[in-house]
Amino acid sequence: xxxxxxxxxxxxxxxxxxxxxxxxxxxxxxxxxxxxxxxxxxxxxxxxxxxxxxxxxxxxxxxxxxxxxxxxxxxxxxxxxxxxxxxxxxxxxxxxxxxxxxxxxxxxxxxxxxxxxxxxxxxxxxxxxxxxxxxxxxxxxxxxxxxxxxxxxxxxxxxxxxxxxxxxxxxxxxxxxxxxxxxxxxxxxxxxxxxxxxxxxxxxxxxxxxxxxxxx
Numbered sequence: 001x002x003x004x005x006x007x008x009x010x011x012x013x014x015x016x017x018x019x020x021x022x023x024x025x026x027x028x029x030x031x032x033x034x035x036x037x038x039x040x041x042x043x044x045x046x047x048x049x050x051x052x053x054x055x056x057x058x059x060x061x062x063x064x065x066x067x068x069x070x071x072x073x074x075x076x077x078x079x080x081x082x083x084x085x086x087x088x089x090x091x092x093x094x095x096x097x098x099x100x101x102x103x104x105x106x107x108x109x110x111x112x113x114x115x116x117x118x119x120x121x122x123x124x125x126x127x128x129x130x131x132x133x134x135x136x137x138x139x140x141x142x143x144x145x146x147x148x149x150x151x152x153x154x155x156x157x158x159x160x161x162x163x164x165x166x167x168x169x170x171x172x173x174x175x176x177x178x179x180x181x182x183x184x185x186x187x188x189x190x191x192x193x194x195x196x197x198x199x200x201x202x203x204x205x206x207x208x209x210x211x212x213x214x215x216x
Contacts, residue, residue: 001083009036009061010077026050028058029144029192036060042079042094044134045126049082050144051137053194057083062091065115076108078116089121097127136200143188153178153186158195161212167198168206 025034026043028050035050035058037043042060049055062081067074080092093112099105113123128134143149153174160173167187174183190196191210198208 005057010064011061056085091116092124133200140192144192149185149189167208
């Protein structure tokens with residue numbers, strides 16, 4: 001598994017004028033490195049994996065499976081492999097919802113699920129998530145890098161959280177510690193890292209409720 005987690009993407013990424021899909025590299029706080037993606041939809045799934053505290057490894061295009069059928073070889077490269085902190089593995093294929101009914105796509109996904117299942121791994125097809133939650137996670141991801149915030153403020157801000165149940169309330173309580181422009185990035189980083197939590201099914205704002213994930 002260690003070798004697989006360090007593997008380079010099986011496919012080579014191509015960029016050219018007129019390409020329908022947007023490819024790129026995402027810096028993951030989980031892996032402390034770059035994860036490749038071939039579409040914005042795939043990037044969204046990577047964002048959710050990076051935000052998930054139960055995921056400790058993310059690999060793009062991790063391996064190729066193949067099978068000889070008569071004189072033809074069937075091949076498939078899954079989009080992602082997620083390694084969880086309980087040592088379980090999820091293999092993910094990302095596909096727009098309107099493509100899932102395609103018989104060819106279904107056969108490939110059913111075959112993939114069967115093959116990875118032999119190793120005791122889960123298989124997931126992902127098309128989209130709740131748009132509000134995705135927007136919130138995408139926003140919080142801007143504060144995932146610890147070196148762009150003043151980490152020395154984390155402990156003092158956590159000390160003033162009790163008794164203040166909203167983002168705005170915590171910011172006001174922390175105004176005596178540091179200016180808002182230094183407090184807010186730290187607070188949002190604590191939400192990203194899972195030290196604090198909020199209801200991500202609703203748009204984030206000053207009135208968003210905030211609570212500790214663990215008691216001090």
